[in-house]
Amino acid sequence: MILTVSVFTILCTSVFTSYDLVPLIAFAEMPESDIVSQQKQEFTIGTIQWKGTVFQSSEIGGVYVIDPDMNLNPNERDSFTINVWSEYDPTPIEIVVNEIGNNRGTFKGLMFFSDGNDDDSTFYQKVKVNEFDTVIASYVDITLPSTHDRFNKLEITEKTKIATPLSPPCKFRGCSDVGLRIVDAFGNDLYAVSVGESMQFPSYFGNGEYDEQQFAYVVQVKNDDGVVVNLQWITGSLSSGQSFSPAISWIPTQAGTYTATAFVWESVRGGITLGSPLSVTFDIGK
Secondary structure (H helix, E strand, O other): OOOOOEEEEEOOOOOOOOOOOOOHHHHOOOOHHHHHHHHHOOOOOOEEEEOOOEEEOOEEEEEEEEOHHHOOOOOOOOEEEEEEEEOOOOOOEEEEEEEOOOOOOEEEEEEEEEOOOOOOOOOOOEEEOOOOOEEEEEEEEOOOOOOOOOOOOEEEEEEEEEEOOOOOOOOHHHOOOOOOOOEOOOOOEOOOEEOOOOEEEEOOEEOOOOOOEEEEEEEEEEOOOOOEEEEEEEEEEEOOOOEEOOEEEEOOOOOEEEEEEEEEEEEOOEEEEEEEEEEEEEEEEO
16 A cells, blocks of 8 residues: 655744455355356466564564455455464464455555563554564465466565664554654764754654544644644545654754654544654754
8 A cells, every 4th residue: 555645844933832276165155156256367376465564563564465366255354374383482362364355466464563561452463573673474375376286385485674663662553653863874873963954853653443544643842932843744544554654854044952752643633643753852053
């Protein structure tokens, strides 16, 4: 899924108010006409796609299996299991992947990446991870193209990484944030900034709910007098299990002490708060 976002900037001078032969089991309850139809089709090799290339520990992770051959009943949502494990704990965990809609051939599974410091309240299967860990998802494809031996099977794997959180995640509506930092355009931390130099305020959050979640990531910068001198926001939506790492940039024009505060709301109008506000106070040199 492509995340579409919008970015808005306001420069302020006043206070802001606010996926040959189908296995016989697949034919058990299918009409003869459907069996003949499926025998004539050319099968494909399935693929696995993680929802992101990097996840945080104590976060819900999403994985997709794309295999139209596993759409066994076009009128219902099919499901099956895959194995997921980490290098830290190589014991495979069975994860159920459910078809996204009828007759789609794309299946999605969710899991919780546990570092051992979380509670037991999560609904999802836990995959034990460690910092800088690698997580592997494995799917065995038994419906292979004619170029393969029809009685063979092929194991397909895909990896993702676990990053290290900078602070404990928040608990609001499955949203998690890992702290407000000041970085350059390459993501390196900045410890000294001067007038005219570009700086960014990155954050991280994800949707642990079942439904799509609208969001607005808002960053407000105030000077030492409490006056809002910069206000910017990014809006968009996250599907279940999807995460996002936004960054809002600012170029200071005057030296002084400033405080930047980041908010994650359901919309720019405020209302429902999706995460705790995060702030950082810093000095701008001449």
